Amino acid sequence: MDFALSEEQQLLAESLRRFLEEECPVTTIRDLVVEHHGHDGGNWKALAELGVAGLLVPEEYGGSGLGMLDAVVAAEILGWGVAPGPFLATAVLAPMALLHGGSSEQQARWLPAIATGTSRIGAARNELVSMRDDAGVESRDGCLYGRSLMVIDAEDADHFLVCADGGRSLALVDAAASGLTRVALKTIDRTRGFAELELDGVEPVEWIGEAGSAEEVCQRVLDAGRIILAADILGASGRALEKAVAYAMERKQFERVIGSFQAVKHMCAEMVAELEPARSLVWYAGHAFDELPGESSTMACHAKSHLSEVGPFIVRTATEVHGGIGFTDEQNLHYWFKRVGVDRQLLGSPEAVRAEAARAQGWID
Amino acid sequence: MELSFGPEYEDFRQAVRKFAKDYRDQSPKQGAGVSAGQAGQQLKDWQKLLIEKGYAARTIPKEYGGYGADPDILKAVIIDEELNAGGVSRGIGGQGPEMLVPTLLEAGSDEQKERWIRPTLHGEIVWCQGYSEPGSGSDLASVQTRGVEDGDDFLITGQKIWTTTAAQSDMMFGLIRTEPDAKKHAGLSYILVPMDTPGIEVRPLGTMTGEAEFNEVFFNEARVPQSNVVGQRGEGWKIANATLVHERNMLASSGVLDGTLRGVIRLLESESMNGERMMDNPIFRDRLGQLQARTLAMKFHAMRMLTSRLKKESAGVAGLVTKLAGCEVSHQLTALAVDAMGELGVLYEQSPHERNRGRWQNQHMFTLGLIIGGGTAQIQKNIISERGLGMPREPKAQPAARE
Numbered sequence: 001m002d003f004a005l006s007e008e009q010q011l012l013a014e015s016l017r018r019f020l021e022e023e024c025p026v027t028t029i030r031d032l033v034v035e036h037h038g039h040d041g042g043n044w045k046a047l048a049e050l051g052v053a054g055l056l057v058p059e060e061y062g063g064s065g066l067g068m069l070d071a072v073v074a075a076e077i078l079g080w081g082v083a084p085g086p087f088l089a090t091a092v093l094a095p096m097a098l099l100h101g102g103s104s105e106q107q108a109r110w111l112p113a114i115a116t117g118t119s120r121i122g123a124a125r126n127e128l129v130s131m132r133d134d135a136g137v138e139s140r141d142g143c144l145y146g147r148s149l150m151v152i153d154a155e156d157a158d159h160f161l162v163c164a165d166g167g168r169s170l171a172l173v174d175a176a177a178s179g180l181t182r183v184a185l186k187t188i189d190r191t192r193g194f195a196e197l198e199l200d201g202v203e204p205v206e207w208i209g210e211a212g213s214a215e216e217v218c219q220r221v222l223d224a225g226r227i228i229l230a231a232d233i234l235g236a237s238g239r240a241l242e243k244a245v246a247y248a249m250e251r252k253q254f255e256r257v258i259g260s261f262q263a264v265k266h267m268c269a270e271m272v273a274e275l276e277p278a279r280s281l282v283w284y285a286g287h288a289f290d291e292l293p294g295e296s297s298t299m300a301c302h303a304k305s306h307l308s309e310v311g312p313f314i315v316r317t318a319t320e321v322h323g324g325i326g327f328t329d330e331q332n333l334h335y336w337f338k339r340v341g342v343d344r345q346l347l348g349s350p351e352a353v354r355a356e357a358a359r360a361q362g363w364i365d
Numbered sequence: 366m367e368l369s370f371g372p373e374y375e376d377f378r379q380a381v382r383k384f385a386k387d388y389r390d391q392s393p394k395q396g397a398g399v400s401a402g403q404a405g406q407q408l409k410d411w412q413k414l415l416i417e418k419g420y421a422a423r424t425i426p427k428e429y430g431g432y433g434a435d436p437d438i439l440k441a442v443i444i445d446e447e448l449n450a451g452g453v454s455r456g457i458g459g460q461g462p463e464m465l466v467p468t469l470l471e472a473g474s475d476e477q478k479e480r481w482i483r484p485t486l487h488g489e490i491v492w493c494q495g496y497s498e499p500g501s502g503s504d505l506a507s508v509q510t511r512g513v514e515d516g517d518d519f520l521i522t523g524q525k526i527w528t529t530t531a532a533q534s535d536m537m538f539g540l541i542r543t544e545p546d547a548k549k550h551a552g553l554s555y556i557l558v559p560m561d562t563p564g565i566e567v568r569p570l571g572t573m574t575g576e577a578e579f580n581e582v583f584f585n586e587a588r589v590p591q592s593n594v595v596g597q598r599g600e601g602w603k604i605a606n607a608t609l610v611h612e613r614n615m616l617a618s619s620g621v622l623d624g625t626l627r628g629v630i631r632l633l634e635s636e637s638m639n640g641e642r643m644m645d646n647p648i649f650r651d652r653l654g655q656l657q658a659r660t661l662a663m664k665f666h667a668m669r670m671l672t673s674r675l676k677k678e679s680a681g682v683a684g685l686v687t688k689l690a691g692c693e694v695s696h697q698l699t700a701l702a703v704d705a706m707g708e709l710g711v712l713y714e715q716s717p718h719e720r721n722r723g724r725w726q727n728q729h730m731f732t733l734g735l736i737i738g739g740g741t742a743q744i745q746k747n748i749i750s751e752r753g754l755g756m757p758r759e760p761k762a763q764p765a766a767r768e
Contacts, residue, residue, distance in 0.1 A: 262759055280668070302657070
């Protein structure tokens, strides 16, 4: 019985935290993402050298061959630092698709470039959840047609993972393929790049699994994405809490630091009382993804939906602790607020995710 | 991350499971460790059997009537899980075995241990806790009930409140001010008081649930020997605080939450309104989903805290949030159950159409009491922010300026 992070996992977190603090503070991030949302200014390459890009890639393909809980640890710190870079789509969703649905030839073709940070793969996956009426991708005669909205990590992507046919088909598409149009979408969160893809007879470079029967791998990809988003929220809201406590200890009003007022202390206590049990849930979901297949999907839903409630509560409360200054642009606190805001909506709003969990448990048909 | 207890514990688990199955007929109905105050002969016999097998009083030394095993948290967890799962009683619990006995083992004299522990474990002596007073709730160290020295005795005068099982108790362990000249915290002693002492009167204290879960206890020059002080005179605050830790963990057990959640799920599946099962109503189902995630978070959090204890590491601020977060989830679960019954959710007092013998309304009110008892939510928030986050204490009130 050892419900805790290993020494290696703690070291991973520590080295990542140090890297982000030194090389990629929020003041640097601000400048990087002014024009291009999600632009990382070369930091992804540096993160790849630290092993972040190839975390889930097996050692034989140049990665570290680690598990989902390790990815959770990394995602938490990336959220903590509101780090730009295509961790979710390139380092998690694409490797999960290839490892759970791809042939060994496909794995050998794509995984090494992912692990070194040379290839960046975006994820067009809103076939899986919350598809809009005016979107959708279908496969016909070996080509893809339609439109995918809110494509994740689209900035600088050289390829896209594309879900089609209502989550029954999965393909890799070259970003420069003929028939493919990419339009950048801007969200409140500049640290990540989103796009809309228009596919008009795009021939994929790979089909992952057989077109029309890739449901299982799609589900794995979705579960992984939800767990990583939950971990991102955990890190981002944890940092907002750290900032609120630090600010409350230095800001003085009425000749006292405001952190000595119970009204303020209690806000901080409420935040941490929500955050710490939520951390335990995210760890469990990460562990379950690799070790407890029967619980994996439901736990991914619980982690995603719960953190999507806890995270916004914390970033909003942390902003309130800062008072007026927390609302200003220059204080930068809003980077965490916005990161959490986007995480909450991605891969299913909490209500949608809970409805899935209810079906998965047989509460409803 | 390793969630299995390992092969060395699997044998132990199988043994406890077999015991629960083989002896099920002998177990009294009460599920969890009920207080000895309600203990009939069957429960006392069952408790004796549990101790013989090492499934109760496991780590209490043999010389004091326990089983005498080395402390092993995982075995304790396994015993708890398997007796619960097997539907048999966990034996006698409550404030004697769970709060007084650990205190005596830590701070009692040999004579006190010899005299009190064995009969307490076996349900022969029932205890109540005399801490809170009408004027001393959150500010517990301000208790005023005083023990005035009179020869070898103290004459105790004052009033205690929120005293669970006082009417059934043989003894009280209480905080009494014996050193009137010492500073607030240094003036208290931890004293064992026989409840049949002349000058003690117990009055039941009804609560909003309609039951009298608590009592008030009045002292009028009740004579208690000074040898009944545990530890030294004036050490009472330190000694009482050690046991309050046990109480807070007792109040927010994640196993209880899990059981409550299962009950709410069954309720939503069995209740229906306007021809629709409550579980088929997306609004109720969504509320249930939210609370399920919170309940699971508390369950996994308890596993994380257990790991810290096993490694003898401090859990930091994460270790301080259990009571606050757990009691809140518990209250919200019962609120959902009441709502799911609609208008019928308000039925009580064995009314026709009442569900689960009024369990949900009763628990809804009782869990509000848990949010307040054992250190209010607000006191918990002070502890979390001060000890956990390192924030400053509330400055002491300034005396009013003189004209």
